[in-house]
Each structure stands twice: as structure tokens, then as C-alpha cells.
Amino acid sequence: MMPFKDRQKLLDYVKNYAAKHPDIVKKCRENFTKAGKRWADGLMRKFKMTREQYIAKSALQDHKCAICGRTQEELNVRAKRLSVDHDRQCCSGEKSCGKCWRGLLCSYCNPAIGALGDDPERLKKAAEYIESWRKLNGS
Ligand SMILES: [Zn+2]
Numbered sequence: 130m131m132p133f134k135d136r137q138k139l140l141d142y143v144k145n146y147a148a149k150h151p152d153i154v155k156k157c158r159e160n161f162t163k164a165g166k167r168w169a170d171g172l173m174r175k176f177k178m179t180r181e182q183y184i185a186k187s188a189l190q191d192h193k194c195a196i197c198g199r200t201q202e203e204l205n206v207r208a209k210r211l212s213v214d215h216d217r218q219c220c221s222g223e224k225s226c227g228k229c230w231r232g233l234l235c236s237y238c239n240p241a242i243g244a245l246g247d248d249p250e251r252l253k254k255a256a257e258y259i260e261s262w263r264k265l266n267g268s
């Protein structure tokens with residue numbers, strides 16, 4: 130789910146996406162509704178991310194959650210778009226400084242990692258816990 134190993138390459142891709150795909154970006158601009166504008170304003174306010182950057186990230190992930198690989202459509206959830214995940218070690222609240230974005234996540238995975246404190250150790254322990262009980266219960 131992480132096509133770029135190099136962070137700079139990933140950022141360049143996101144930045145250059147609009148220039149390389151004017152057709153896609155234009156199409157989105159044409160569909161610029163009031164709700165779409167509100168969403169884009171929120172994206173900028175909360176994550177310092179432009180609409181084009183979001184479109185690039187979403188396309189890069191094939192519009193699938195970076196953890197579970199499902200689309201919002203598949204999950205049949207209210208939000209139409211995946212949420213922008215950010216490193217809470219950098220920005221502890223709901224907002225991002227714009228330098229600590231990670232992937233786009235679905236309506237389940239994003240709050241799930243947040244609930245476990247955004248902590249890889251706890252997330253690993255949770256996985257081990259589930260696996261150990263599966264073994265014990267023979268399922
Ligand atoms: Zn997910």
C-alpha cells in the first residue's frame with residue numbers, strides 16, 4: 130500500500146499530480162459544488178492540504194484505505210471520502226501542520242489507530258492478543 134519508499138518522491142508526486150493530470154483536476158473543478166468547496170476548505174484548515182493534493186493521494190491509493198484496502202463505498206459509510214491520517218507525535222490534535230500527513234484511511238481504521246494511542250507497540254500487542262486467543266480457542 131506504500132508505493133514510494135522515499136518520502137521526498139512521494140511528496141513530489143503529490144505536488145506534481147495536478148500538473149501531470151490537468152484533465153482529472155479540471156473535471157473535479159467542474160464538479161465544484163458548495164459541499165465540495167466546504168470540504169476543500171476544511172481540508173486546508175485542518176490538514177493544510179489542497180484539493181489537488183488530496184486527489185493525488187487518493188488516486189495513488191486507488192481510493193482504498195491504506196490499512197484495510199477497502200473503499201468508503203464498499204464500507205457503506207456516510208463519509209464519501211477517506212480521511213487524512215497524520216502523525217499524532219507531530220500534531221497531537223485533530224489538525225496537521227501539513228508536514229506530518231500519512232496515508233488516507235477509512236472511517237474504521239482511522240479512529241481505530243487513534244483509539245490505540247497511535248502507538249505501534251500497543252497496536253502490535255493488540256494483534257498478538259487477538260492471535261493468542263484465537264490459538265487458545267482453536268479458531
Ligand atoms: Zn480501513
Ligand SMILES: [Zn+2]
Binds near residue numbers: 220228
Ligand atoms: Zn504536524
